[in-house]
Amino acid sequence: MSSSTSLNAARRSADLAALEAGAGIDVLVVGGGVTGAGAALDAASRGLSTVLVERRDLAFGTSRWSSKLVHGGLRYLAKGRVGIAYESARERDLLMRTTAPHLVRPLPMVVPVHRDLGGLPGGLLARAGMGMGDVLRRLAGTPASVLPRPRLLDAARTRRLLPGVEAEGLLGGVLTFDGQLVDDARLVLALARTAAGLGARIITRCSAETVTVDGAVLRDEETGRPLPVRPRAVINATGVHADLLDPGIRLSPSRGSHLVLDGAVLGHPRVALTVPVEGAPGRFVFALPQPDGRILLGLTDEAVDGPAPHVPEVPEEDVDFLLRQANRALRTPIRRSDVLGAFAGLRPLLHGDADSADLSREHSVTVAPNGAVTVVGGKLTTYRAMAQEAVDAAVSRHRLPAGPCRTRTLPLVGAAPREELDAVEAPRRLVARYGTEAPAVLAEAGGDPALLEPVAAGITGAELRFGVRHEGALDADDLLERRTRIALVDADRAAARPAAEEALAAGA
Numbered sequence: 001m002s003s004s005t006s007l008n009a010a011r012r013s014a015d016l017a018a019l020e021a022g023a024g025i026d027v028l029v030v031g032g033g034v035t036g037a038g039a040a041l042d043a044a045s046r047g048l049s050t051v052l053v054e055r056r057d058l059a060f061g062t063s064r065w066s067s068k069l070v071h072g073g074l075r076y077l078a079k080g081r082v083g084i085a086y087e088s089a090r091e092r093d094l095l096m097r098t099t100a101p102h103l104v105r106p107l108p109m110v111v112p113v114h115r116d117l118g119g120l121p122g123g124l125l126a127r128a129g130m131g132m133g134d135v136l137r138r139l140a141g142t143p144a145s146v147l148p149r150p151r152l153l154d155a156a157r158t159r160r161l162l163p164g165v166e167a168e169g170l171l172g173g174v175l176t177f178d179g180q181l182v183d184d185a186r187l188v189l190a191l192a193r194t195a196a197g198l199g200a201r202i203i204t205r206c207s208a209e210t211v212t213v214d215g216a217v218l219r220d221e222e223t224g225r226p227l228p229v230r231p232r233a234v235i236n237a238t239g240v241h242a243d244l245l246d247p248g249i250r251l252s253p254s255r256g257s258h259l260v261l262d263g264a265v266l267g268h269p270r271v272a273l274t275v276p277v278e279g280a281p282g283r284f285v286f287a288l289p290q291p292d293g294r295i296l297l298g299l300t301d302e303a304v305d306g307p308a309p310h311v312p313e314v315p316e317e318d319v320d321f322l323l324r325q326a327n328r329a330l331r332t333p334i335r336r337s338d339v340l341g342a343f344a345g346l347r348p349l350l351h352g353d354a355d356s357a358d359l360s361r362e363h364s365v366t367v368a369p370n371g372a373v374t375v376v377g378g379k380l381t382t383y384r385a386m387a388q389e390a391v392d393a394a395v396s397r398h399r400l401p402a403g404p405c406r407t408r409t410l411p412l413v414g415a416a417p418r419e420e421l422d423a424v425e426a427p428r429r430l431v432a433r434y435g436t437e438a439p440a441v442l443a444e445a446g447g448d449p450a451l452l453e454p455v456a457a458g459i460t461g462a463e464l465r466f467g468v469r470h471e472g473a474l475d476a477d478d479l480l481e482r483r484t485r486i487a488l489v490d491a492d493r494a495a496a497r498p499a500a501e502e503a504l505a506a507g508a
Contacts, residue, residue, distance in 0.1 A: 005197035005413045007472030008507070015051075015201040016220060019229055023201075025051050026400055027391070028216060028231035030208040030245060032056075033063035034184070034380055036237035037191035038387030038407070043235075044198040045410055046391065046402040051231070052200060053218055055207040057478050058192050059185035061310065062239055063380065064482055065345025067258065067288060067298050070095050070104050070179030071381050072136050072147075084362050084382075089140035091382050092179050096146055099384070100412050102421055102435030103187055106147050107180035107288070108271040112158055112329050115169035130176040150176040163267025166331045175271070182291055182432045184380060185482045189471050190412040197413065204472060211236070211245050213370050233394035234372040237387075239348040240308040242376045246368040249376060250351035253308045257318035258298035260341035260488050261287075265334055266295060275329045285325040291432060292458050294340070294488075297322050304346060314342040341489045350377045365389045367397055384408075413437065429458065434466075441466045456496035459484045464500055468507030476500040 004011075019025075027043040029036050032054025040052040054060065073088030096104045130150035137147055158173035159165060181187055192202045205221040215230040236245045243249045266273065266287060273287035288296045300318045319339065327333040350364055363378030363386045375390040388405045395402045414435025416424075424431050426438030434441050444462040445451035451461035467473040467483035479500040480487040487493040 003197060003199055005193040006470040007193060007196055007202055008469055009474060011196075012203055012205075012472070012474075015203050016206070016227070018201065019051065019203075019218070019227055024049055025229055025231035026402075027051070027233050027235060027394055028053070028208070028229065029235045029237055030211070031237035031239060032058040032188070032192065032202075032204060033061055033237065033239055034059070034188050034191065034383040035239070035375055035378070035386050035390075036235070037188050037195065038383045039235050039237055039375070039390050040200050040202065041191050041195040041198070041410070042384075042387045042391045042405060042407050043394075043402070044195045044200040045406040046395075046404070048395075048400055048402050050195065050200040051229075052192065052195070052202050053206040053208055054204045055221060056310075057204050057474070057482055058202075058472060059188035059482050062345040062347065063188050064185040064485075065256070065258070065312075065343050066181075066184045066380050067256070067286065067296065068181040068184050068290075069107070069286075069288070069381075070181060071379070072133055072140075072178055073381075081362070085136060086139060087385055088379075088381050089136040089142070091384055093140040093142040093146075094384065094408060095381070096142070096179050098409060098411060098415075099407075100187060100190060100415050101418055102414050102416065102431065103182050103190065103412075103433075104179045105182070105432070106177045108148075108161070109176050109178060109274050109286070110153065110158060110161055110271045111174045111176075111274045111276070111284075112162060112165050113171045113173055114166065114329065115171060130174055133176060147177045147179070150174065161271045162269050162273055164265070164269065164330050164332065165273070166329060179381075180288070181380075183485060185485070186433060187380075187412075189483070190414060193471070194410070194412045202472065205474065208234075208245065211370055211372050232400060233398040234370075235390050235394055236368070236372050236374040237390070239376070240346045242348065242374055246366075246370075246372060246374040248368060249366070249374055251308075251376060252349050252351045253304040253346040254349050255302045255304050255312055255318070255344050255346055256299040257302075257314045257322065257342065257344040258296045259314075259319060259322055259339050260343075261295040261297055261334065261338055262340060263289060263293045263295050265338045266330070268293070269295075273326070273329065275326055277325055278328065285322055287326060291429065297326055297334070300344075308346055312344040312346055314344045318342075318344070343488065347379070348376045363389075365393050367393060371397065373397065430463075433463075440470075444469070455486075455499040456492040457484070457486050457489070459486055459496065461499050461503060464496075464503035465506055468503050473504075476504065479503065 026048035029052040043050040073085030076085040153173040155170045209217045218227040240253045277283040373393045414437045430438035444465040
């Protein structure tokens with residue numbers, strides 16, 4: 001079965017009506033983050049009738065608050081976790097070359113080596129670590145043309161790449177490469193839309209109130225109307241809230257905070273700045289350049305006590321920590337007044353007795369007493385492997401008539417080989433966000449040049465209209481916070497809100 005990849009209010013209404021009419025469901029996925037969207041795509045691509053429900057919006061939670069890095073697993077290798085390190089490198093390769101080459105680009109990253117910050121021994125240790133990371137790259141089959149090999153830099157070259165770095169005592173730097181998503185929320189959208197194109201019903205503003213061995217009760221959050229359904233299998237992919245549907249799961253959420261800076265603060269660096277955290281071997285803070293010219297400075301790793309909030313706050317101590325660590329390597333310190341915005345996400349780590357920074361990033365797939373398959377843990381880079389394992393468990397447990405997993409070779413909507421993407425007739429910024437769909441985004445302007453002018457942070461009115469008509473945005477916050485990232489800076493949010501309201505009216 002196949003259908004359009006477009007998500008919008010009309011399709012949502014039709015999908016709800018089909019469920020009310022008793023449409024069969026092989027797999028019900030609860031949770032619209034990267035793992036849930038990945039599971040919906042995996043199930044739909046195997047020929048299973050699939051429904052994904054999300055209480056709020058796609059990528060509402062942790063999946064829009066990551067560092068947007070597609071990691072190769074070096075940190076895990078350093079701690080002896082060879083399995084997850086290799087899995088990370090393999091999944092990074094799939095994302096960069098098959099699944100979403102339009103959304104992932106190679107990101108150069110530099111660890112400056114200062115006499116006062118570890119000196120030559122620290123530099124040699126960093127170089128050895130990067131060498132191990134390059135071994136992972138080769139084992140995963142990623143060619144150097146996609147991710148170049150690491151190398152050492154002299155002090156002059158380090159300063160050219162990182163204009164804001166402290167020159168006094170600078171010995172040089174270690175240059176390495178990793179993957180960077182143009183936007184983590186856009187990966188979730190592409191997964192969900194690709195699943196929709198294979199017949200999956202993707203329904204936002206719809207919660208799963210109860211899940212039992214006899215079925216589930218959904219609730220349309222727009223109307224409050226309950227909707228009983230009888231799926232053959234349920235996958236619980238609700239991240240830090242997984243224990244609400246599966247009380248047997250024990251999680252220890254960890255908060256990762258990021259600050260939003262203007263690129264000018266660091267002299268518009270061409271690479272990411274990587275600074276070892278003082279007194280914490282193997283941990284770093286990153287100043288990550290973004291496509292819009294801004295920088296994300298992150299990240300923390302702090303345990304969260306009590307119930308996990310739906311929208312985490314960034315406490316002042318996280319701001320102080322990030323500024324203090326980054327400033328150790330900078331010529332001109334970043335001031336509190338330089339911070340344009342901040343956001344935090346919660347990692348759904350499995351419970352353990354260690355500090356949150358040392359808890360395993362491995363994932364877990366278990367079956368609850370009510371028969372639901374719960375998938376938790378892991379990280380954004382390994383979402384596909386987690387989704388595959390969850391669907392495998394559901395198929396095995398409930399004897400579903402499924403074909404083999406196809407997601408290793410399945411490109412997402414908008415994806416194409418690099419040479420095809422280079423030939424797309426559209427601005428490079430749009431190709432990086434929409435891939436081969438970039439001309440369709442331009443067409444949303446309908447010949448009105450005003451809709452191709454930026455409303456804030458480089459985003460145009462045509463992109464907002466595309467978000468309403470094809471990407472399932474139902475209100476202004478969906479557009480400003482997740483279809484785009486305009487809302488990361490309050491002033492940008494205020495400037496763009498009228499355009500968002502116009503796009504919603506035009507798309508209705």
